Amino acid sequence: MASEQAGIVAAGHPLTAEAGARVLREGGNAVDAAIAALLTSFVAEPLLTGLGAGGYLLTAGGDAEPALLDFFVEATGDPVAPRAELLGVDVSFGDAAQVFYVGPASCGLYGAPAGVCEAAARWGSRPVSELAAPAAALAERGVTINAEQAYVAEILTGILQSTPECAALWSPQGRVLREGEVLLNPELAEALRRLGAEGADPFYRGDIAVAASEWVGARGGSLPLAQLAAYEAVVREPVRIRYRDREVLTNPPPAAGGILLAYAFGLLDLIDSPPPLTAIVDAMAMAQAERTDAFVLGLGEPGFLERFVASRLGSTTHISVLDAEGRACSVTCTNGEGSGVVVPGTGLHLNNIMGEIALNPLGFHRHRPGRRMPSMMAPSVVLRDGAVELVLGSAGSNRIRSAILQTVVGVVDHGLRAAEAVCAPRVHFEDHKVYVEPGIDTDELAAAGRDLVHFRALNLFFGGVQAVQRDPATGQLFGGGDPRRGGVAVAA
Numbered sequence: 001m002a003s004e005q006a007g008i009v010a011a012g013h014p015l016t017a018e019a020g021a022r023v024l025r026e027g028g029n030a031v032d033a034a035i036a037a038l039l040t041s042f043v044a045e046p047l048l049t050g051l052g053a054g055g056y057l058l059t060a061g062g063d064a065e066p067a068l069l070d071f072f073v074e075a076t077g078d079p080v081a082p083r084a085e086l087l088g089v090d091v092s093f094g095d096a097a098q099v100f101y102v103g104p105a106s107c108g109l110y111g112a113p114a115g116v117c118e119a120a121a122r123w124g125s126r127p128v129s130e131l132a133a134p135a136a137a138l139a140e141r142g143v144t145i146n147a148e149q150a151y152v153a154e155i156l157t158g159i160l161q162s163t164p165e166c167a168a169l170w171s172p173q174g175r176v177l178r179e180g181e182v183l184l185n186p187e188l189a190e191a192l193r194r195l196g197a198e199g200a201d202p203f204y205r206g207d208i209a210v211a212a213s214e215w216v217g218a219r220g221g222s223l224p225l226a227q228l229a230a231y232e233a234v235v236r237e238p239v240r241i242r243y244r245d246r247e248v249l250t251n252p253p254p255a256a257g258g259i260l261l262a263y264a265f266g267l268l269d270l271i272d273s274p275p276p277l278t279a280i281v282d283a284m285a286m287a288q289a290e291r292t293d294a295f296v297l298g299l300g301e302p303g304f305l306e307r308f309v310a311s312r313l314g315s316t317t318h319i320s321v322l323d324a325e326g327r328a329c330s331v332t333c334t335n336g337e338g339s340g341v342v343v344p345g346t347g348l349h350l351n352n353i354m355g356e357i358a359l360n361p362l363g364f365h366r367h368r369p370g371r372r373m374p375s376m377m378a379p380s381v382v383l384r385d386g387a388v389e390l391v392l393g394s395a396g397s398n399r400i401r402s403a404i405l406q407t408v409v410g411v412v413d414h415g416l417r418a419a420e421a422v423c424a425p426r427v428h429f430e431d432h433k434v435y436v437e438p439g440i441d442t443d444e445l446a447a448a449g450r451d452l453v454h455f456r457a458l459n460l461f462f463g464g465v466q467a468v469q470r471d472p473a474t475g476q477l478f479g480g481g482d483p484r485r486g487g488v489a490v491a492a
Contacts, residue, residue, distance in 0.1 A: 006492035007323040008477040010418070010466035011037050012395065015044040015143070017481065017490040019134060020321055023126065024492035030321040031059055031123040032131060033492075034329035035116055037319045039135040039192060041333070042112075043185065044143050047152045047160075048335055048395065049317045051191055051203070052343075052350040054111035055333030056251050057119050058238060058379040061388035062327035064123065066249050071115025071233040072375050073108035073353040075367035077222025084220025086355045086364060089158035091337070099357070101364070102159050104221030106339045106355030108373060109231055110348070113195055113203040115333075118233035123329075129196035136196070139189035142182040148486030150179035152460070159352075162340035166349065169342060191347025204228045208346045215343045216350065223350075227370060234372075241265050243382075244273060244412050246389065250380040250404075257376035260287040261401045265408070274413035277427065278444050284402050284429035316377060316395035317485075320468045322477055328391040328468075330379035332400075356397070376400045382408060384472055390418065395485060396463030402428040403463030411469065418469040419480030419489070426462045437462060460484045 007030065009020035020037030028036070034057065042050045049055075054073035060066035077083070086101035120128045145153070153160060153176045160170040169185065170176055177183055194202055202208045209228045216223040238249040241262040248265055251258030264283040268275045275283075316334035339352035353359060359373050360366065367373060376398055382390035390411055394403040403426060410421030425439035434450045436442055437458055445452060455461070464485030469478045479489025 005324070007033065007321065008468045008479045008489060008491045009033055009037060009319065009321050010468050010479040010481050010487060010489040011041065011319045012317045012464055012466060012482070012485045012487045013041065013044040013146070013149070014488045015138065016041040016319065017488050020319065021490040021492040023131065024323055028126050029124070029325070030323040030327040030329040031119055032126045033321045033323065034319050034331045035120055035124060035128070036131040036134070037321070038116065038331055038333060039132050040138065041317050041319065042192070043135050043139040043188060045149065045317050046183070046185070046349065047149065047156060047338055049333045050335050050349050051112050051188070051195070052110045052348040053333050053335040054108070054351065054353065055115060055331060056255065056375070056377055056379050057115060057329065057331040058249065058251070058381060059123055059327065059329050060249055060381045060383070062325045064327070066238050066381070068236045068238045068251060069115060069119055069233055070236055070255070070372060071111035071118065072255065072372050073111060073351055074227070074231065075354065075371045075373055076109050076224060076227060076369055077365070083222065083365065087162060089162070091155050091158070100159070100337045100352065101355030101357070102162055102337065102339045102352045103355070104216050104219040104339070104341055106352035107216050107221050107223060107341055107350040108353040109223060109227055110351060111231065111233060112333060113200040114231055114233045116195065117200045122235070127196070128199070132192045132196035136189045136192035139185045139192060142184040145177050145179055145181050145183060146486060147179050150177070153177060156337055159337055159340045163342065165342035165344060166340045185347070187345060188347035204231055208348070211346050212343045212348055212350070216341065219341070221341070243269050243408070245384070246412055247383045248380060248408065249383065251378045254372045254374060255377065256374040257378035257400055260290065261378050261380070261404060263287050263290065264401065264405050268409070275409065276444065277440070278448050280406065280409065281427060281429050281434055281445060281450065284405070287401065288429060316397070316400070318379065318393035318395055318464065318466045320391040320393060320466045322388065322391055322468045322470055326388055326470070328381050328388040330381055330391045330393050332377040332379045332393045332395070334377060334395070378404055380404055382412070387472065388470060389472055390467060390469045392465055392467035394463040394465040396460070398430055399428050399461065399463040402426065403465050407465050407467060417480070418467040418478045422465045422467050422480035422482050425458065428462055435461070458484050
């Protein structure tokens, strides 16, 4: 879709995208729109994000210097202290399955309330109260479950029924809510209103923090009040990597996804455009191979990014925004799959980041308390001649990197519009296997000896890219929402 109006928003739910577009129409900037969309996603996409989540926001373009706001989840507690057992839940994507670990011991220290307020204070032009009010009203009157959210709820049934509090929200009739039924969450509505009126303080130093800390602690988890009170959203310098005649900005350490994505782009930049599928898979495999114990332990060290790149190259939702002034905002936020731990009276369904296998490659509870977990999330911006051309990011755990990589290759190397690149079939390399969506010629991969796993249809297993794009010649805006996650693009 194209527009020459106030801007464009791509997101994982029509209500999310429309919330951001409405703010653009009313004169807000890209960051205002992203915040409004993010707050609405807490209501419309509550299984993959929320106030108990964490994430990253990348802003670039316009007059401001590019900056990455880190409000991701922190590791908590004493690594040697007794904890409740993590609860393993099997989740099937139809043609592949994963085990996710939930329960109180899976809960990390949330960053979403702090991130929303810090982004609004630094780069926004609208008060959080104004941006949060529509989301709060939506939570109170209820959201009709669409097909994509119903599918997510179905595959996460084991998590949603793992505690009485979560089951009361999602299984009020003894089964998980289905498409067309209404999810009511008045406690989330009140929490959003308080966020708008009081800022993040109640969630980190006030009554909500106390309630969350005591609820989790009494059940064998760890969410210390002192650590909650010390939490801050942190501004970082984005990773910058050349790709063809563009510059890609993405998420820096201590996150893991951005640096591995940059490494893959650097590898592909060494060969002719467009890269063959075998080279794309090879780049994925080489990036994955770099995720060693030393890599994970080194992410928090000063200068790690520079040393890493120099020595080698010589359940989540995403929102992408471009405004009329050329300002971009790319924000990815995740609750993991949710821990099943719903803290009564707070609106918080806490994350299960401490139980995510992909984020704990050295084993569970090995990260020191206070360390930001090494996320795969990589909100990204592609610049051409210094101006924003493409804004994107993805959901999907380890599939985030491969989804973003292939979308950028589609736009830059194949000349696709954002929607075409987002909807194109994907591959993903993991555990020595190449997972393949239908529509891809795999003869070269088979000839190269790759072990192939074929999916029968496009699937949310392969991520959920939301992308917006500005044509550098005409100034037209285009957007693509990922059909794998029910994504849409809405022009303002």
